[in-house]
Amino acid sequence: MASPKSTSSTSSPSSALAAKKKTDRASTKSGVLKTPMTKMLGCDYPIIQTAMGWVATSDLVSASIQAGAFGFLAAAVMTPDECEQEIKAIKAVTDKPFGVNIHAFQPGAERIIDTCIDYGIAALSYGRGPSPKIVDRVKAAGLKCIPTIGASQHAPKAVAMGADMLVCQGQEGGGHTGNTPTWLLLEQVIDQKLGVPVIACGGFKDGRGLAAALAFGADGIAMGTRFMMSEESPVPSATKAAYVNAKVTEIPVSTKLDGLPQRMVMNDELRKIENASSVGLLIQAIKNSWLYKSQTGMSLLESVQTAWKMASKTELTIGQTLMASNAPMIIQRAMVEGRPDQGVLPSGQVAGLIDSLPPCEDIIREIVETAQRQLKLSGAK
Numbered sequence: 355m356a357s358p359k360s361t362s363s364t365s366s367p368s369s370a371l372a373a374k375k376k377t378d379r380a381s382t383k384s385g386v387l388k389t390p391m392t393k394m395l396g397c398d399y400p401i402i403q404t405a406m407g408w409v410a411t412s413d414l415v416s417a418s419i420q421a422g423a424f425g426f427l428a429a430a431v432m433t434p435d436e437c438e439q440e441i442k443a444i445k446a447v448t449d450k451p452f453g454v455n456i457h458a459f460q461p462g463a464e465r466i467i468d469t470c471i472d473y474g475i476a477a478l479s480y481g482r483g484p485s486p487k488i489v490d491r492v493k494a495a496g497l498k499c500i501p502t503i504g505a506s507q508h509a510p511k512a513v514a515m516g517a518d519m520l521v522c523q524g525q526e527g528g529g530h531t532g533n534t535p536t537w538l539l540l541e542q543v544i545d546q547k548l549g550v551p552v553i554a555c556g557g558f559k560d561g562r563g564l565a566a567a568l569a570f571g572a573d574g575i576a577m578g579t580r581f582m583m584s585e586e587s588p589v590p591s592a593t594k595a596a597y598v599n600a601k602v603t604e605i606p607v608s609t610k611l612d613g614l615p616q617r618m619v620m621n622d623e624l625r626k627i628e629n630a631s632s633v634g635l636l637i638q639a640i641k642n643s644w645l646y647k648s649q650t651g652m653s654l655l656e657s658v659q660t661a662w663k664m665a666s667k668t669e670l671t672i673g674q675t676l677m678a679s680n681a682p683m684i685i686q687r688a689m690v691e692g693r694p695d696q697g698v699l700p701s702g703q704v705a706g707l708i709d710s711l712p713p714c715e716d717i718i719r720e721i722v723e724t725a726q727r728q729l730k731l732s733g734a735k
Contacts, residue, residue, distance in 0.1 A: 386568075386726065386729050387726065390551040391553060396451045398423075400568070400573060401422070402423065402426070402576035402577070403419075403423050403425040403576075403577065403578075403714075404426060404576050404577065404581070405426035405429075405430065405454075405479055406578045407430060407685065408686060408689045409581075409582050409587060411588050412440040412443035412444045413443075413588055414584070414586050414714075416444050416447050417585075418586075420450060421714040421718040422718050425453070425581075426454065429456055430455050430457040432466075434462040434469060437466050441475070452477075453475060453498075454475050457481070467488065467491070470492075471492070471497065477519075478497050479521070480499075481502050484515075486515055486516070489515050490516065493516050498518040498519060499519075500521060502576075503520055503521070504522075504527075504530075504532025504533075505539070506542035509543045513548045513549070518550060519553065520552050522540055523555040524540070524555070524556035525556065525607070526557035526702055526703045527555055528617050528700050528705075529616055529700040530615065531607065536556040537570070539556075540552070540554050552571075552573055555575065557704050559577065559708055560720060560724060561728065562724060564722075564724075566728075568725070568729065579701055579705050581717070585711055585712060590691070591692070592692045593689060594711055595694075596699060597699065597701060598708065598709055598710075600619045602704075602706030604619065604620045605705060605706060606620055610627045611624075611681050611684065616681070617701060618701060621699065623687075623696055623698055624699075627698070684698050685700060
């Protein structure tokens with residue numbers, strides 16, 4: 355929550371600094387950085403802060419959107435009540451637009467969508483699973499639908515279902531990811547000319563990346579790891595230190611955690627998972643499923659129904675849906691409890707190139723100023 359505004363008529367040093375930052379932000383706005391994305395979402399710059407579970411909380415979203423980006427709240431790992439409280443917390447400190455991310459099969463998804471509509475959220479992001487009915491309902495309420503895709507063949511299907519914008523995450527991206535490198539995926543999707551803004555995601559951290567993406571034909575960039583490695587990120591300091599120490603070549607993709615390709619920093623816990631037998635992983639998944647059931651408040655019947663629904667409406671097998679219970683519990687050890695050696699660290703490869711944890715304001719300023727300089731050198735107007 356924001357601290358109460360001062361009633362003094364004399365400007366304080368902090369208010370003067372805030373005013374200067376606002377002036378600096380205004381001075382860096384440029385037509386070359388105004389794209390269909392900024393027009394559609396109402397943000398200052400073509401930069402999206404992605405919805406990382408247990409990371410993209412109200413604190414991080416508030417910081418990123420006040421700095422000029424468009425942020426997504428990670429409601430996919432929240433209960434409906436938690437989501438509403440986080441939305442209220444963001445709206446208490448800023449009136450800038452932001453989005454919410456959901457998983458179509460999570461408990462309470464319909465209630466979260468109701469909350470997003472009631473609070474006038476600008477956009478809804480999602481990956482697998484939303485039905486055309488959900489998309490139609492969200493669009494009818496005025497929210498923009500922004501799925502993340504990892505394969506070019508998913509792009510026309512997403513647009514046909516009603517996507518207003520596409521976030522194309524290449525294999526360099528963190529967490530669940532596809533098999534196609536960012537620039538190749540971007541070219542495949544842009545060349546389809548689907549009539550919606552296309553956002554590049556996977557491997558971005560600075561203004562050179564934004565300039566390159568815009569020059570390539572994208573309408574903006576989306577970043578997760580860069581914002582996770584920021585001052586306002588709620589990730590515990592011990593875990594942030596593990597990310598800072600990570601090397602590009604030590605952030606592989608594994609399918610052992612939950613049966614799907616997921617990029618994570620290599621550590622002792624991931625090595626143990628990689629070396630475990632299929633039976634051992636299944637036993638661990640069942641145990642974690644019970645723990646996660648308790649955490650979310652789901653009954654055993656609801657857990658089984660959710661797994662069956664995921665398997666029947668996506669390309670996942672029943673085995674993969676059971677394995678999916680592994681990820682939340684093991685990830686939280688690192689991302690929430692601050693035990694990086696006993697949990698896993700979802701991450702984009704770009705973490706290996708990041709060695710500082712600046713505030714979001716500084717991250718955005720560097721990106722904007724560098725991008726403008728690079729685009730000016732290339733002759734963009």
